[in-house]
Amino acid sequence: MKFPILLLAAATLSFAQWGGGGKTIRDYKKVSVSGRDVYVYAPSGLAENSPLLLSLHGANQDPDYQQSNTHWETVADTAGFVVAYPKGGEGYSAWDISGDQDTKWISAVIDQLVKDYKLNPKRVYLSGFSMGGMFSYHAISKIADKIAAIAPCSGTNVYGASKAQRPMPIFHPHGTKDDVLNYSQVDGFLKNYRDQFKCPSQAEVKENYPNAENKATLYSWGPCDNGVYIKHLKLEGRMHSPSHADVSDIWNFVKGYDVDGPIGATPESSSSAIASSSDVAKSSSSVVGPRSSSSVVAGSSSSHHHWSGLSSSTLALPVDASLSAVSVYKSSDNYIVVAGAQGKTITVFNSLGSVVSTTRGTAGALKVYTGAKGLYIVKIGNRSFKTSL
Numbered sequence: 001m002k003f004p005i006l007l008l009a010a011a012t013l014s015f016a017q018w019g020g021g022g023k024t025i026r027d028y029k030k031v032s033v034s035g036r037d038v039y040v041y042a043p044s045g046l047a048e049n050s051p052l053l054l055s056l057h058g059a060n061q062d063p064d065y066q067q068s069n070t071h072w073e074t075v076a077d078t079a080g081f082v083v084a085y086p087k088g089g090e091g092y093s094a095w096d097i098s099g100d101q102d103t104k105w106i107s108a109v110i111d112q113l114v115k116d117y118k119l120n121p122k123r124v125y126l127s128g129f130s131m132g133g134m135f136s137y138h139a140i141s142k143i144a145d146k147i148a149a150i151a152p153c154s155g156t157n158v159y160g161a162s163k164a165q166r167p168m169p170i171f172h173p174h175g176t177k178d179d180v181l182n183y184s185q186v187d188g189f190l191k192n193y194r195d196q197f198k199c200p201s202q203a204e205v206k207e208n209y210p211n212a213e214n215k216a217t218l219y220s221w222g223p224c225d226n227g228v229y230i231k232h233l234k235l236e237g238r239m240h241s242p243s244h245a246d247v248s249d250i251w252n253f254v255k256g257y258d259v260d261g262p263i264g265a266t267p268e269s270s271s272s273a274i275a276s277s278s279d280v281a282k283s284s285s286s287v288v289g290p291r292s293s294s295s296v297v298a299g300s301s302s303s304h305h306h307w308s309g310l311s312s313s314t315l316a317l318p319v320d321a322s323l324s325a326v327s328v329y330k331s332s333d334n335y336i337v338v339a340g341a342q343g344k345t346i347t348v349f350n351s352l353g354s355v356v357s358t359t360r361g362t363a364g365a366l367k368v369y370t371g372a373k374g375l376y377i378v379k380i381g382n383r384s385f386k387t388s389l
Contacts, residue, residue, distance in 0.1 A: 023073050025064040025085070031116075033109045037087040039063045041073045042117055043080060051081040051123035051255065052113055054106070056132025058242070059094045063087050066129060069242040075251050082117050084109070088131075095128075095135040098159055102135060103142035110146050122258040127151040127250055129242035130180065133172075140164045149254040154240055156181050161192030167225040168193075171253040173246045175214070175238025183234075190232055197224035200345065203232075212245040214238045223345060223358045227262040229253075326361075328378045328385040335367040336387055341380050349377040 028039040053076070057066035063085035067073075072083040086109055088095050089102065096102040106126075114121045126136045126147050133155015139147060141162035149169035156174075158181075170193060176183045194201075199221040209216040215236040222229030231253060233246065256263055325340040338346050341361025348357040348369045357369040361380065369376070371389060378385040 022071050025067045027073075028063075028067070028085070031112070033086075033112050034105060036089075036105065037063070038109055038113075039067065039085040039087075040082060040113065040117075041076060041084070042082045043073075043077045046082065046117065047080060048118040049120045050117070051125065052084065052110065052117075052119045053081060053125040053127060053251070053254070054084050054086060054109070056086060056095065056126070056128030056135055057088060057093070058128075058130030058132055059088070061088075061130075062093055066132070066242060069129075069244065070247055071244045072247055074244075075247050079251060079255070081123075082113065082119060084113060095131050095138075097131065097134045097138045097157060100142055103139050106139065107143050107146055120258070121146075122260065123148050123255075124259075125149050125151070125254040127153065127254075128155060129153045130155055130240065134158065137162050140166075140168045144168060145259060148259045149257045151250040151254055153242055153246065153250075154178055154181055156185050156189040161189055161196075164193065164196055167197040167228045169228040169254065169257045170230045171233070171250055172231070173233040173235060173243075173250075175235045175240065177237050178240045180240040186232065190230060194221050194224070194230055197226075197228060197230070199224035199230055209233065211235065211249075213243055214245070223360070227358065228257070323381050323383050326380055326383065328380075328387055330387060330389060331367065333370075334389055335370045336376060336378060336389065337365050338368050338378065338380065339365040341366070344380050347379045349379070351375045 023041070025039050028041045031038050031040055053072065055066055055070055055072055057063060067085050076083045086106065087093070110121070110124050113119060114124070124147055126139055127133075127150065128136045130153075133152030134157040136150040136152040136155060137157045138159075140150060141164055144165035147168070149171070151171040151173075153173050154175060155172075170190070172186070172190060174181075174183055174186050193199075203219040203221050206218040206220075209218040211233070213235070217234040217236075219232040219234065220229055221231075224230065233249065323341070323344070326344075327339045329337055329339075331337045336348060338361055340363070342363040344361045346357075346359050346361050346366075346368050347355060350356050350371070351374045356371060356376075359366070359368055368378070373389055375386065375388050378387060
């Protein structure tokens, strides 16, 4: 399909070079897999069983260009993982986003790097810009067993959404001034995956989300099937460009997954893993179901990331009748238990406001979390319960 490739290659773009100095592609090790180049960076003192992240360039670009704009090694050095920049095919340096030529090759790249660096085969992440992002979406329809999470940047696939082989965590940054892959198509494209993975219809929205280059808004849908989330980072005014400004957010999202699903607590990206007490309090109601040994969290004007000082007064919000039978209590074996919340999203926050567990409720009693002693908030629909272990 030459038209989209030409479109991606011919566009006049204003890419944001990272001004922080650092390494170049020449500091990476060049390896050959089936006659094609891959540039690999492994931090010194890398532990065995570390993760792997592959960053794919756009059409008519190369690993040098992708690395000079993203500088993934700055995150790999501190987080302890291997980053690799594979080189696209011949001609327009493009990726096969409809067949299996490149998915087979990327699968071979993963196998070789996992073996060479003794990496964790369950923690391989795929990111990419533009056509590299399109390939990330295509890959989850072909080699989802090899990929734990994807982060396509400005890469809505021109062939449309693929049929994923399993629910896949997705983090998608995209600029509102993208003149190659127009921003207007992003929501409809992501909805295909939200529908496939049975995500909640409404997103949680965080405005003024911190980003070094653009005013940003983060949209989060989840938990979806298998505990995955789909997140979209809306970047006001950004054109069609890869950026170092996004890599930490990408890493903080993908690192929370392996191919089996969430690792421990459900991951959130960067500081968004912390929910303010006021955010949760706004969802509370005054009704506590039977058997609940917990109290309902009421309204609070505090925006601090902790639960101290929560009022015991009632917040005047309408009560969801479907939650009238919900109860939350501590079991004799020190679990937080939720009963009567069939099909509802259950989110548990610790005393610092961090998400420690999320799941979907059942008709009966469900053990949702056990952990250290302390205060916990359990959010179910528009009700929030306070309990302790």
